[in-house]
Amino acid sequence: MPEPTPLLLMRGIVKQFPGVRALDGVDLDVRAGEVHCLLGQNGAGKSTLIKVLSGAHQPDAGEVLLNGAPVRLANPTAAMRAGIATIYQELDLVDGLSVAENIFLGHEHATFGFTRRGEANRAARELLARLGHAEIRPGTEVGRLSPAAKQVVSMARALSHDARLIIMDEPSAALAHDEVTNLFRIIRELIAQNVAVVYISHRLEEIREIGERVTVLKDGRTVAVGLPARDTPTPRIVSLMTGRNVEYVFPPRPDPVDRPQVLRVEGLTLSGRFADISFTVGAGEIVGLAGLVGSGRSEIIETIYGARRPSAGRVLLDGRLVRPGSTHAAVRQGMGLAPEERKAQALLLEESVARNITLSALTRYARLGWLDRRAETAEVNRLIETLDIRPRDPRRPIKTLSGGNQQKAVLARWLTERAAAGNGAGGLKLLLLDEPTRGVDVGARAELYAVVRRLADSGIGVLLVSSEVPEVLGLADRVLVIREGRLVHEAPADELDEHRVLDLVMVTHEGGTP
Structure with a gap:
């Protein structure tokens, strides 16, 4: 027929x-x-x-x-x-x-x-x-x-x-x-x-x-x-x-070691969103937050970053209290955020790749009120090479890049902030990633995972939120499970599997699963 x-x-x-x-x-x-x-x-x-x-x-x-x-x-x-x-x-x-x-x-x-x-x-x-x-x-x-x-x-x-x-x-x-x-x-x-x-x-x-x-x-x-x-x-x-076989999407996880503490969260609460959240992140450690959409994961990251003012609790970075409700204070102390909605919240879509990368550190390239474009271009080219941002044209409008390369540019911005610090603060210490691979294809995801792991290997602490449980388990060293605004479980990533995490996040108030 x-x-x-x-x-x-x-x-x-x-x-x-x-x-x-x-x-x-x-x-x-x-x-x-x-x-x-x-x-x-x-x-x-x-x-x-x-x-x-x-x-x-x-x-x-x-x-x-x-x-x-x-x-x-x-x-x-x-x-x-x-x-x-x-x-x-x-x-x-x-x-x-x-x-x-x-x-x-x-x-x-x-x-x-x-x-x-x-x-x-x-x-x-x-x-x-x-x-x-x-x-x-x-x-x-x-x-x-x-x-x-x-x-x-x-x-x-x-x-x-x-x-x-x-x-x-x-x-x-x-x-x-x-x-x-x-x-x-x-x-x-x-x-x-x-x-x-x-x-x-x-x-x-x-x-x-x-x-x-x-x-x-x-x-x-x-x-x-x-x-x-x-x-x-x-x-x-x-x-x-x-065009290739992708058997191991995630980069190898390093052996567990004692790491100096870079982030400490104590009893953090935001009324109506989450309550009594306490955990730590070590220098060079990737910690993942797993939970359903609406469980409070993004709100926790935003509160740590100062975009929301907590009802109770405190955040310490390198042992120093971060002023609550102040993103300026968080950035100054060494915190960076790659938000979920990169196009709406992180990028100037009509501007060039270079301007988006150096946006948070323009004063570094200023000389007597004039922008030293040669120094800016040299730093941008270095980061484009380091993170393999493609195409490698700093003048190209960032809106023309793929989602994966736009996300790399957001990460590069915080690396310019790290390089620009040049003072006792020591630059970027903690990177907050909210849905870092949303809208990014399989091949580009593998590249982003490798970039995040390299940043952690350089000593930066990473706190990661993702709706995809395999991503959290594959990329993180340690996983925090959030359910209805509460931290219900914490374990090394290699001790959990997807079914266990889903069981934890889907438990109802009566203790059963839906």
């Missing part, structure tokens, strides 16, 4: 930018009513392919067919009219508008320029009910919604265009575990209605759970098309993505 005509067929897609061939003959076919997963490292060409499919870029060669008929997606509006909708990782919703206004933005229910608000609200309610979220009110301002609810609104917007194909770019990146479960429920309902989904994620376990087939890109080329998502071994997928 012949295969049915694919809903979408892309053949030989080429896209050239000045000096870069981003897509070099990419193929993709997607069937109606399936979840087709698109995998590849950062820089493999996924984002460019999405933009071609969404009408944001025009291909230089190749063809796109919908239901067997060639189409030209001249712009995003043309793609929408063809039934192709894209939900980006950073949602393009307008916080100041209502749910209904966001759903129908650009194709409003209007007569003679006047919006038919009641009709729009009724249509929005129908779409939200179709997605199983009738509790979201059409009149609610989108800025007041949770990340998961915003994701639902984006899906409703896609369905408002009668989308036959929905592209989802890292849709689970900002969602808690139960919210991801609900996302998968919605996706399954969509495919039951014969809607196709192109699903992009760095989390391979999600691919197995939700995907039907997989296409893998590497260096702008298709290296595998239509692999069975559940039956293709993980080493095979990783090998296709990276």
Whole structure:
């Protein structure tokens, strides 16, 4: 029996930018009513392919067919009219508008320029009910919604265009575990209605759970098309993505040694978030915080750093009290933070790699009010080489770098702070990492792990938060398990496994597991 005509067929897609061939003959076919997963490292060409499919870029060669008929997606509006909708990782919703206004933005229910608000609200309610979220009110301002609810609104917007194909770019990146479960429920309902989904994620376990087939890109080329998502071994997928076998992602853990204490946390409490947290971090030690999203892990790190003022307790760095609620005091004493939302909280996206790296230490390069650009460039080039930031062009806008290389630039910033200290403080002593590999692909993760281990080997203490238990267990020397704002267990990482940690974080108040 012949295969049915694919809903979408892309053949030989080429896209050239000045000096870069981003897509070099990419193929993709997607069937109606399936979840087709698109995998590849950062820089493999996924984002460019999405933009071609969404009408944001025009291909230089190749063809796109919908239901067997060639189409030209001249712009995003043309793609929408063809039934192709894209939900980006950073949602393009307008916080100041209502749910209904966001759903129908650009194709409003209007007569003679006047919006038919009641009709729009009724249509929005129908779409939200179709997605199983009738509790979201059409009149609610989108800025007041949770990340998961915003994701639902984006899906409703896609369905408002009668989308036959929905592209989802890292849709689970900002969602808690139960919210991801609900996302998968919605996706399954969509495919039951014969809607196709192109699903992009760095989390391979999600691919197995939700995907039907997989296409893998590497260096702008298709290296595998239509692999069975559940039956293709993980080493095979990783090998296709990276071009090499990645058996040992984490760097070797050094033998346990007595380390001088760099951080001491005593009875730290933030009302309503966490209570009575006490632990230490040694110089050159990586300590991981494991727990569910919402357990208080990020809030603990932010309070240590001074971004939140504790209700009780104290933080000592190298035996000296850190002034509570003062990030300036924390940095001055030798503390650095790489926050979870690097684009929103850590980077100046329009600025160069060099400026982002030296941002916290510009006074080091100042001479009589003038910036010594030669000294700044020399230091930046040294750090780019040390951390292998690619491409190695300090003048390049940092927004053009992959997620992994952007994260390396954030780490490099704190190394300039360390070099700039040049006083009795001794520079960076403690590095706080909140979800350091969020949105970073398999190959780049391995590089980041190696960088973090090298920093620890140089004597810097590291406190790490990650939602991925294997990451905490593989990278940390010691693990602290946090549940509902309490420290419930502490052990060397090699004495724990994923099942044990999950048992600890999932225990209910009555002592059982859900």
